[in-house]
Amino acid sequence: MKDFILTLDDIGNKSVQNIETLFAQANGTLGVRASLPIRTGESTPGTFLNAFYESHDIVYGENAYGYAKQHQTMVNLFDLRSIELMIDGKSEFLLSDQSVVLDMEKGLLFESYIYETGDGKKFEYLLESFASHSERSVYAQKIQIKALNFSGVVKLVKKGRPVSVKKGEAFDPRIKNSSTELIQEGNKYTTQNSRLSIYVKFDSLSEERRLNEGESISFTQLYHISRENHFSSLSYDELKNKQVEIFANFWKSSDIEIEGNTRLQKGIRFNMYHLFNSAGRDGASNFSAKGLTGEGYEGHYFWDTEMYLLPFFIYTQPEIAKSLLSYRVSILPKAQARAKELGFQGALFAWRTINGEETSAYYPAGTAQVHINADIAYGFELFEKVTGDTDFIEENSTLIFETARFWLDYGFYSKRGFEIHEVTGPDEYTALVNNNYYTNKMAQNNLFYAARLANRLKSNEDEAKYWFNAAENMYFGFDQELQIIQQDDSFLTKEPWDFVNTPKEKYPLLLHYHPMKIYKHQVLKQADTILAHMLFDESQEQVNRDFAFYEPLTTHDSSLSRTVYGVVASKLGRSELAYRFFKEAAIMDLEDSQGNASHGIHAANMGGSWLGLIYGFAGLSYENGEIKTNNNLPKEIKSMKFTITIQGEKKHIIIE
Template sequence: MVTINEYTLTLADIGNDALQNIETLFAQANGAIGVRASLPIPEKDSKPGTFLNAFYESHDIVYGENAYGYAKKHQTMVNLFDFKCIQLMIDGDSELTLKKKELSLDMKNGLLNESYLYESQSGKILEYQVESFASHFDRRVYAQRISLKPVNFSGVVKINKEPQAIRSVKDSIFDPRVKDASVQLHQSGNKYTTPNSKRSFYVKFDSIATEQFMNAGEVVMYDQLYQISIENEFYDNTYELLKMKQIEIFEKFWQSSDIVIEGDTILQKGVRFNLYHLFNSAGRDGCSNFSAKGLTGEGYEGHYFWDTEMYLLPFFIYTQPDIAKSLLSYREYTLPNAQARAKELGFKGALFAWRTINGDETSAYYPAGTAQIHINADIAYAFQLFERVTGEEEFIEQNCEIIFETARFWLDYGFYSQRGFEIHEVTGPDEYTALVNNNYYTNKMAQNNLYYAAELARRMEVNKEESEKWQAAGKAMFLGFDSDLQVTPQDDSFLIKEPWDFKNTPKENFPLLLHYHPMKIYKHQVLKQADTILAHMLYSENEEQIGRDFDFYEPLTTHDSSLSKTIYGVVASKIGRHEQAYHFFRESATMDLEDLQGNAAHGIHAANMGGSWLGLIYGFAGLRCEKDKLITSNQLPKEIKSLKFTLTFRGKQQTFKIG
């Protein structure tokens, strides 16, 4: 297996080598363009793809029974081209058989190396190799260097290579998390436009079309740059220049973001693999964000969720603050959409979309979509964390309307009762429990949002009357507690529901959402993912109480969401359950490499990847940010001897070693 000094992923390192899994895991991206690692000569099960961050097609949502305020349009990230495909002929024979394939992902330098042996019907073998990368220096470019070598013959080799538009292929397997992302684009010259959303991009593609005699052992090389630009602007680059810059950029990335694990080489590779994909798929332009599957697959239609703020941004804030600022700026970019949405629903302030690309709500099922209004507070929390870690007050003040508008929403949506300030008819992080009153996580996060808005208003000397109301609502926030069970209720009704019959639920019936109607699920005590426990991860106030809540909720949690186990792992570390913490973290670190969710073919589990960073840094290293310093503590499980990592705090890098 890999040593701790290696940054290379090969086919031997993955638990499921099905074609679509390979295409996901070895995908290349740069925050703008993503390219799946499909075969040069596609096979039946292949799912090639090229994606452009924030480029989508829209179409009307058709409801059997519509209602006021329902989301109106789908938005789907478009699968554009197959950038990998070729046409090969060996002495006139195009019926070639793939005899061998090798893939090596050089995560240290941001390069993918592939090697294939193709055999003609007469036994002539041609070696096809390609080195490729999505350029981080010029994010318009996907670069390839192709090498051809006859292995056991001398003869005529013909090659044609140019991008092929992706055609729609329907998946026969029912899965609401996946939607076909292919559309027929309108082409005019080098311009491509979607029929409905009217979004356009321009291309500049190098092509190969040549036929020549080659001697056995002779190597012929071709360089190709495939370029996509929204502005129709292209730069003159060479493959060598872009490769040199790619290596330089990744050297800086690993200097600031690497984590060295001593004692577990499998986890070391898994963590580096996760960090690699996090760096690759994050939007950098303030107008795009981080899709749930990054830029590696069609899962969740390329939508942005709360995943960015709660699972991904901590990694970027502490290691790549410039990228974090770009991701946060996207929320400022979509603030007008959020304000319009709140007004449409009859509330003040702003309500950010649960799932979106352009800022408009696209979730057709509002109980597990719009009702997850905690996203407002999640966004405010991320801005607050950015300020705490970077000290950049000016950026926060420039974006203060996000904090103020979300606070205005809470003040209008909630209400005062004899118990305090209550928030009703919401869905918390646990999507197996919908439309409840006083979800603990939502109330706790809203309280923080209100306090932060009041603090910011006082600092900026604005909104004095409003800030006093925000402070008062935060102070009066109702946070339930069951004195009989000594448990923090997830919401007002959760503790009186009938527990789910786990004992008689077949293993093949998980995830539950694919096998049971929501009404069946909602009426039971069963969690899809961490909910109250997520609040405890963020606000560690009473370790004894957290332990009781952990023991109550974990057995009721299916972990059907990839966002779940990492949170339970962090909290397990905080309360000294080191064996459990390691178990949860291991699954988080290797989720995609071992295909533990069974759907890596649809794209990476980006939030889980960010969660694996949380597991190491918040969990095993016990990181806390208190006032003007970072504090760590040794919470390492016995399987890990030491942990070494670098964080950026107030503009300066600090290196930590635990153990």
């Protein structure tokens, strides 16, 4: 099954750090970058534990009430892959050949390296590894070192060691140094500020042996990193067998077969592989923006989970979806405290966080994105609709009610209706505006859902009347002259960005222009109004006009953008454009088209590529107990087969 195999030939940027990201192994709890066994200056080894972070005070030159107080940064823990080697006293080697093969079908990584000493002695280093999905505290390795053209003494030391990471010099607000000093007491490691602890158990090896030409030394290693001081007793082979079985079941439930482009087939499987690997499973962790493959965005959780990742899990892996939603339930008290701190009722979820507290130091593009409340509620609603698990929703109805209470307090009634002011929508190049269409549309949906749920449970029924009334009277701006929906009250009054005279090296704009320069123009970072059109029905004529207006103003500087425009293009019958957007999304990390895959995968885009196929090309919808599809396949794709799970039953769908 070659389309389940990823090699170095399949990736565009073969830099050391890109390879480390793309071939990283993870299991939702533990993630390990595929760093070189013999380190070079370019290598950035990394081992991450989901939701294990260090905190530091945010230092403001000018502070103000209610600003976020602390950074939270996922800790880069150990280098579990490097080895110390000496061949007849020589410890400096030249890498002369390298092979990296990821078997996505089985969840196993195979590597081969040929090293050479200064005096011409060659040896082969073979490595088989995986992050165990059956025992999530375990990273497993099987190693063989073979003398190719010499007989001599091989001395080796193989153990896990703390990572010391040097901060990169390039300016990029999306990354931050994640190294930290841990306090060690025996096999217990504790962060200094957040006071989180882990326990480790490493198989270490120190050996000196004479090898004759053609002989080899082989060994297996299990690295255990856990929040509990007890560890799996399973052997390497037992763990490997379970890994293969788990991945076989995963692909039965989640695989998508597309005929017509083997590159895209491999790309979509690569994306789903990483989605399965990085999703939290314990209800206390979630899905970091870069998964467990790198340090970008400090391991924070955003709205990405609910709007871009959750549909994939709801339709194919509902138990994982439930765990991701359970995380939101676990941090509800922090969201309630945040709303109270800012002077509002209900709950306000943090824009970027690990433990539930707001960590975004720049509130115009952080806290002001209050649409996250409605995004989370939307995720719960979709989960209930597709899975039929009403018990889970009803047990956690407080979350839905508390988000509705926030909207009722944050918005207000005017002559025009119920308005929501001073917010930032998905488009982060437009901040602190009134009546952002996406925000108002999502808030309306949140309020309707809360009202229906309250009436169903026969609780909070008096409040439900207010929620329903606010939703019914939600204000949406419309420009009569252009006949388009207004992104917000002020967007159409702004000067269009000068795209013609903006050189390509000035993108993404956020790295080259001050926010004041960007905010005063008509320019979008990503889909905003068009995202609302992807989620909610609107007349095709209206969506066509909006699409034609907003897409040319969109830079797609965010990796979250192309997939949304692609889905909507599919629904509009613009198959050529839809295919182009999907293609760019499906192989974004394989091609490193955003130029920063070295920081970690673009998880939301990976989820978005699934949306492009299922919501876009297949036109899937599920309403009132009925599955509907609409064949939007572009000419480049001859057929598509996929499996979804509805109300606990697997449905196999073919689009030709």
